[in-house]
Amino acid sequence: MAQVGQFALALAFVVTAYSIIASLIGIRLRNDKLIASGRNAAVGTFLCITLAIGALGYVFVQSDFSVAYVAEHSNRDLPLYFKIASIWGGQEGSLLFWGWLLTVYSALVVIQNRKRHSSMMPYVTAVLMTTSLFFTTMHLFTVNPFQLSGVAMPDGTQNLFTPRDGAGLNPLLQDWLMVIHPPMLYLGFVGFAIPFAFAMAALITKQLGDTWIRTTRRWTMIAWFFLGTGIMLGGNWAYHELGWGGFWAWDPVENASLMPWLIGTAFLHSVMVQEKKGMLKVWNIILVIMAYIMSLVGTWLTRSGIVNSVHAFASSPIGNYFLAFILIGLSGALYLLFDRLPYLKSDNEMESMVSRESSFLFNNLILLASCFAVFWGTMFPVLSEFVRGEKITVGQPFFNRVNVPIAIFLLFLTGVGPLLAWRKASTNSLKRNFLGAAVAALAVGAGLLIWPGIRPWPIGGGEFYAWCSFVMATFVGITIVREFYKGARARAYGTGENFLEGVVNLTLRNTRRYGGYIAHFAFVLLFIGWSGQAFKVDLPGIEAGIGETFALRQYVMRVDDLTVEKTPNYDSQKAVVSVFENGKKVATMLPEHRVYKPSQQPTTEVAMRSTLKEDLYLVFQGGNLDGSKAIFQVYLNPLTAWVWIGGVVLGLGTLIALLPNKKSAPPKRSQKPARVEEAKEVESIS
């Protein structure tokens, strides 16, 4: 089967190269048959790589350890679904997976647009297939997942042998979230190739209206959805698997996924300015280029071992190839952009600081600033070593200090931006839209000083930002709820629907606008969850034997039993801990300490009691020196559940925004004229 995979890769190489050549020559000669052939070849590439990844899956399921990649990342006793997930458990396979997803997207796009954009599509195909060719080349020549197991002999030959069992999948990755986190993240990374390819095709063909933006808007949102989902899943995995009580540590690999997300977020907003006002055309192309380049940079950072990260990836030769590909892509794209500048004149200009345009402008400015700060902090060790010969690193406090104020300002714009009028908002409309929410938010802020007694000083401290964030979240939450209320009430008058129907129909008639509001509301929830982290408390390194107790705030924990369990894949020590809240037993928690057999690596399985108010987070670190007592670590993480709720709501909002608008049905009742006006206004603002 490994030979089949190898053959499929070789075939993919040829077919991909043919697709590029046929598309480019086809458009030059205006030969529709050749163009169609290039397009079909792109679908053919998809079939070849699908065969290759299918073959890799097959050798994993068969535990065929004659394939080196399988021997390194799987073992016989691994459950089936982890065997399949092992496809993306290491370097070679995850690159193949990346390449495969690219061909999936490419095939979908060329089929979707086979009858549209006839002058642009050959270039779109060529750009996508060039990326695909780069990956296929790497699969074949540098990181081949079908390499056979063996030992390199001193004379340079390879002595083949098949190990009896594999080394096993990294235990930290043996978790259902890790089965779906990488595919989500990669779908996000790879998805930005589509708007990039269309932007390049638009530049090449000089068709720089908003056709390319309208065509790729949904694709961009899909990529953004997957990337965001991947990031959230990664955070959730870190939280319940790594056992340090947090979900985000500004590790280079996390940053690598955040950077394209930030750029993508900026792009999703600024395209609206181009669609409505014909402005920011150059800017949008720059954002699309950067989102794609950052996706490649992200893949490069995680896959080349260039920056030191807790994610154990070997340093590998692909780094230089990747860097070369990124630089060539970037300079090619920028050259094209520069050459086509005269075609990218703005139709309008900015007028007022207090307008929808300017809120988008500031949104973009600080999202970019945030991305730049993250990039700088992540890459500084590499840069400083290059320039001064000394590796200088920065840690979490640096990232937090820059990004927390940015995030709060962004949240503010989230509340204000969508309600500002285009061109210039009147003072009256500002008062009508925001005065009530602002007063309510400040009242909540004052209330928080009394209960639960937040102390927002010194300025710049954790509690200060948490307080600001709560106030801002209240403000934004109210403005969004009011929008739904206003719209639903207007519909209720117009159509006689009840309020809830009104909300649903309102959302389905203008999915982009109300889906956007839901996504914005998700950030209100996310900020509540993030702010809770400022009030974390913990109990480090407690030793306790059976029958002994320890306490944190209102919780008392009693060790009832320490047990041992053996499974084929791992041995486990389990603690049985009763939890009492204010003297009443509320839960039995079962934190585990596992040692996986193939790798002999210990892992902690955190026990958690999660409520909307706080998570009680219990880590069992194993026995103490003489084995008489167990060592525990306890965290109390306030409001953390809201982070995950916010993540789910964000995904829902994005999916709603992706739905096509439902057509308006004729109204059932006669309406009062004034209300109809309002209903119309609501529908037309977006």
Added chain:
Amino acid sequence: MKRKQIKFVVGSVIIVAALAFLAFTGFQDNKAYYQTVSEFRASQDAAYGRHLRVEGDVVAGSIVREARQTQFVISHTDEKTKQTHTLPVKYVGADPLPDTFRDYAQAVVEGEYHQDGIFVARSMTAKCASKYEKEKAAGVTQ
């Protein structure tokens, strides 16, 4: 440039300047020199008082775990001179030690070097180079 646009430039400059200020101060307060144990030993007295991140492999059998602090030794072999340097570490951080922290793991400790010759670490990361990668690395040096 038209007058209308000047205020956008001014607004943007103020925002960027404020963020640059935050970034700069954050950077100054938080920067740390990243060295291998060999590089750390080579820097001699400059090491005292510096905020450092030091990388090395955990020496097998050196880990002494207690509830609130853990002592161990990390080592690094200089690729050119083939000399192996070691550094005793005392971990006093609030977070539990990572699962990947054990004998032979590649650790990065963050903290300060004290006059008594012990590195006091407040945080650390560890990654477990897989057996295969170890073999590969061994193959290269032989």
